[in-house]
Amino acid sequence: MARHVIEVRGLTKTYSPHRAPVRALDRVSFTVDEGQFVTLVGPSGGGKSTLLLILAGLVESTTGEVWVDGEQVRGPVPEKIGIVFQDATLLPWKTALANVEFPLDLRHVPRGVRRERALALLEMVGLQDFADRYPHELSGGMRQRVAIARGLVQDPRIVLMDEPFGALDEQTRTKMGQELLRIWEKTRKTIFFITHSLTEAIYLSDVVLVMSPRPGRILDVMPVDLPRPRRFEMMGSEAFGQARNRIWKLITEGEG
Amino acid sequence: MQRTALAGQLLFVGAVLAGWEAVSQWRWVDPSLLPPFSAVIQILWVFLRDGAFLADLQVTGVEVLTAFVIAAPLAISTGFLLGEKLHWGEVVNPVIHVVLAVPQSIFLPIFILAFGIGFLEKVIFGITHAYFVIVVNTVAAVRAIPAPLVVAARSFGATPVQIYTRIYLPAMLPLVVTGLRLGMIFNIIGVLLAEMYASRHGIGRLIFSWGEAFQIRELLAGILLVSVATIALNEVMRLWEARVGRWRSATLGS
Numbered sequence: 001m002a003r004h005v006i007e008v009r010g011l012t013k014t015y016s017p018h019r020a021p022v023r024a025l026d027r028v029s030f031t032v033d034e035g036q037f038v039t040l041v042g043p044s045g046g047g048k049s050t051l052l053l054i055l056a057g058l059v060e061s062t063t064g065e066v067w068v069d070g071e072q073v074r075g076p077v078p079e080k081i082g083i084v085f086q087d088a089t090l091l092p093w094k095t096a097l098a099n100v101e102f103p104l105d106l107r108h109v110p111r112g113v114r115r116e117r118a119l120a121l122l123e124m125v126g127l128q129d130f131a132d133r134y135p136h137e138l139s140g141g142m143r144q145r146v147a148i149a150r151g152l153v154q155d156p157r158i159v160l161m162d163e164p165f166g167a168l169d170e171q172t173r174t175k176m177g178q179e180l181l182r183i184w185e186k187t188r189k190t191i192f193f194i195t196h197s198l199t200e201a202i203y204l205s206d207v208v209l210v211m212s213p214r215p216g217r218i219l220d221v222m223p224v225d226l227p228r229p230r231r232f233e234m235m236g237s238e239a240f241g242q243a244r245n246r247i248w249k250l251i252t253e254g255e256g
Numbered sequence: 257m258q259r260t261a262l263a264g265q266l267l268f269v270g271a272v273l274a275g276w277e278a279v280s281q282w283r284w285v286d287p288s289l290l291p292p293f294s295a296v297i298q299i300l301w302v303f304l305r306d307g308a309f310l311a312d313l314q315v316t317g318v319e320v321l322t323a324f325v326i327a328a329p330l331a332i333s334t335g336f337l338l339g340e341k342l343h344w345g346e347v348v349n350p351v352i353h354v355v356l357a358v359p360q361s362i363f364l365p366i367f368i369l370a371f372g373i374g375f376l377e378k379v380i381f382g383i384t385h386a387y388f389v390i391v392v393n394t395v396a397a398v399r400a401i402p403a404p405l406v407v408a409a410r411s412f413g414a415t416p417v418q419i420y421t422r423i424y425l426p427a428m429l430p431l432v433v434t435g436l437r438l439g440m441i442f443n444i445i446g447v448l449l450a451e452m453y454a455s456r457h458g459i460g461r462l463i464f465s466w467g468e469a470f471q472i473r474e475l476l477a478g479i480l481l482v483s484v485a486t487i488a489l490n491e492v493m494r495l496w497e498a499r500v501g502r503w504r505s506a507t508l509g510s
């Protein structure tokens with residue numbers, strides 16, 4: 001059996017318990033294997049981002065624990081976990097290249113080393129010609145790709161991505177998905193990916209975690225039995241349609 | 257394009273000065289009321305080699321600089337605390353905005369009663385003029401720090417010090433520099449006002465006494481000098497502002 005790189009046990013999160021408390025997560029437990037592409041789908045406001053922030057050690061859970069790579073998470077672990085935030089969050093006063101370098105810069109990696117690494121990653125996401133551009137000079141999709149490069153720059157074993165393609169049109173989104181799969185196949189990292197799109201979830205992942213409306217619970221852990229590498233035509237296949245229907249049913253039933 | 261705009265502006269200034277020279281030379285206006293531009297420049301040239309005048313200029317310069325050097329860090333730290341500690345800001349910020357509406361000039365007699373007439377009073381009057389604008393701008397700068405960038409930096413392993421130096425500082429700088437520029441203008445207003453109202457030294461006192469003595473040529477020379485100096489200072493600070501704020505205006509699309 002493959003190793004569990006992420007292990008989540010009984011996570012519950014209640015925001016601001018002293019005011020009107022909001023219960024965002026309810027006894028969430030699951031595991032992710034090394035090198036897996038795992039997607040989390042669920043309705044808006046269900047607690048997906050909250051879960052990602054807890055996994056990254058950026059928000060404390062109310063109860064339960066997260067183990068990453070055999071160690072309990074109690075704060076950010078940048079050398080193990082890279083994050084791609086939903087809205088890119090690039091520093092607007094830095095160029096694309098400087099943004100990708102930023103995590104290494106914070107850890108005082110020598111200039112030459114970090115530059116070389118950042119350039120290689122920009123090339124991987126197809127932006128080598130845009131290294132000197134500022135975020136406002138890039139399109140939304142390009143910014144997102146810079147953010148992906150930045151998420152990978154510390155060479156983390158695990159990458160968490162919160163709706164990284166959420167703001168993109170269908171066509172760019174599909175292209176970016178294919179690009180991400182290519183990167184993933186090349187680097188063999190463990191990817192934890194959040195999305196609203198069932199198609200995207202099935203197309204990309206080994207396993208789909210289906211989350212209920214708030215407070216978020218894991219309704220199902222659904223393996224995707226489609227061959228790799230994935231191809232665009234598979235979206236029309238019967239297996240694809242069945243997987244889609246199954247998630248759809250779970251989510252709509254979950255709404256009661 | 258920017259070049260032609262600048263050329264046009266210079267042309268306009270030149271035309272105004274030429275017009276001034278002409279109406280006075282050709283006596284369309286009584287030259288004792290409006291001496292020609294060339295005569296004003298002449299006397300200014302004499303002043304700039306006159307030790308007593310330069311001493312007065314220096315007094316004002318030192319007052320302005322001292323006030324600014326004290327006001328800027330004081331105001332920036334106040335603004336930072338008020339912006340960061342939200343519960344303090346909620347109480348104090350509205351008070352500051354109300355205070356800002358009151359013309360500070362009316363407090364000058366009180367300052368004189370409290371600190372006498374002299375260097376200290378001028379500097380303190382300059383400080384109080386600069387202080388509040390810088391505070392208000394610094395509070396706005398803290399509020400403008402994008403929270404998601406802080407979370408992102410934390411996720412990359414930024415230490416608390418790095419969050420301040422690598423995120424807070426660059427994010428705040430454009431608005432803080434705007435505050436400093438406005439603060440400098442207000443500071444100069446305060447110091448000159450205090451000098452004109454009651455003083456033994458300084459360019460403000462000179463300008464006021466020339467006016468009283470009806471020495472229009474000297475008066476205009478003083479006004480011209482102060483105007484040119486403050487415009488130059490303001491432009492330099494605006495360049496700085498544009499430099500540190502380039503990303504901001506581009507991001508906000510203005």
Ligand SMILES: Nc1ncnc2c1ncn2[C@@H]1O[C@H](COP(=O)(O)OP(=O)(O)OP(=O)(O)O)[C@@H](O)[C@H]1O
Pocket residue numbers: 015016022023024042043044045046047048049050051214
């Ligand atoms: N910092 C916070 N303080 C208080 N409540 C919060 C906070 N962050 C999130 N919540 C609440 O927790 C719930 C889950 O939010 P979360 O952002 O995790 O949802 P999500 O599944 O990511 O939604 P979406 O798909 O729209 O991004 C929401 O009801 C939200 O209002």
Ligand SMILES: [Mg+2]
Pocket residue numbers: 048049050086162
């Ligand atoms: Mg979310």
